[in-house]
Amino acid sequence: MQLSFWTRRAHKWLGLVVGVQALLWMISGLYMVIVPLDVIHGDHLAHVFTEPLKPGATRIAQDKLAELYPGITSVRLKNMLGKEVYEIRQGKDAALVDVTTGAKLSPLDRDTIMALAEESHVGEGSIRGIEWITKAPSEVGKRPVPLWAVHYEEAGDTTLYFSPHTGDLVARRHNLWRIFDFVWMLHIMDYDTRDNVNNTLLRIASMTGVAFALSGAWLLLHSFKRRKQA
Template sequence: MLRLSTQIHKWLALIVGLQVLGWVLGGVVMTAIPIETVRSEHHLAKFQPQALPAEGLVGYGQAAAAMGVTPVEATLKSTLRGPLWVLKDADGKSHVVDAKTGRHVAPLPAGEVRFLAGAQYEGKGGAGAPRWFAQPPQEAGRPGPLWAVDFDDAEKTRFYLSPETGEVVSRRSDVWRFYDFFWRIHILDFKDGDDFNHPLIIAAAALTLPVAITGLILLWIRIGRDLRGLLAKRRRA
């Protein structure tokens, strides 16, 4: 049992040892950094949206007709740009209509984007020049188009904003990127960072299981040996 456990433990540990180290390091990072900090929630200003007026707004049917879409989902929202209808079609594409005029909402100009980003930011950083992404980077976690505004704070916070509603749809920072690096190591998905059921991670976990089992066996044998040696010394004494 000792020889077999030693061989299994040694050779499998050579294969999965680095990944086990990555899991432990990732676990330390993910438990040490509060998820609220990772999500930059402390940099999102807290404000109460204005109440929607009881009258003077167009219905979702009129808004849908103005856009020429058949929505499968319609949401009336109070935003910094006023009340808006957000209509989602069967393909998942969103269409935004001004709930007061019934007209399509044009994408925000850069100057207004910078103002709205600053209004939704909490912290000491200043807003940089907005950048337009027809196809935003993967870190945004949202399809385009999107506006991005960087703030010159210690964490290099970045806000991604909807070009129609002006809302911050995702927040990123160097803390998030550091966390995401270890998350990808943790799940062994370096492409998208969201698949933790792929064959590689399953194989790594399956190979790690006998390493843990044989490690416990070797520990049990070693403890038994040490106890027997200690008892033998006491008898001789």
């Protein structure tokens, strides 16, 4: 009698503790299932165009490039707005240089970023503003700054983030992504960085949920046993 009394009481309080979080798990999980992941990623808002390189361009020799920029660890030839450029890396630092003269092109200016954004963007809105960011907002995570943020006047409040050093589109953000980020925070119970799925709070909630389920299962079996005895 005493065991069933305390088990029933523990089950009730465990249900009160874990019930709200269980509801949040279900709501957030439903959102993540309903909205396709490629929509969350913003693939429908911007594409990265890679035009084939055209032969015949006069390019600076690799050894000359190494003299101009000591410590080069990699060199990549790519197209940017229909023009060939070198993307060079010196350790963690990256830069764009002219393929014919070796002149440094980065950090890219506002007009170049606007042209890159217009080339990439496939939505219906127009540019509302372009912002130079030196402190990364939470929605771009740990991506290195500075960044160019191109904001669009459209229903989803789209923002495209570009690297001023490589011209790469590093992030697409819109309202459906922001809602996903919020429900993901609720789902994993990381209210700080929103990326730690092994945090203490989630472990406690999970163990509490297991205890709630086990106590409920025991009470169910106990009720069957009592009925059989009666």
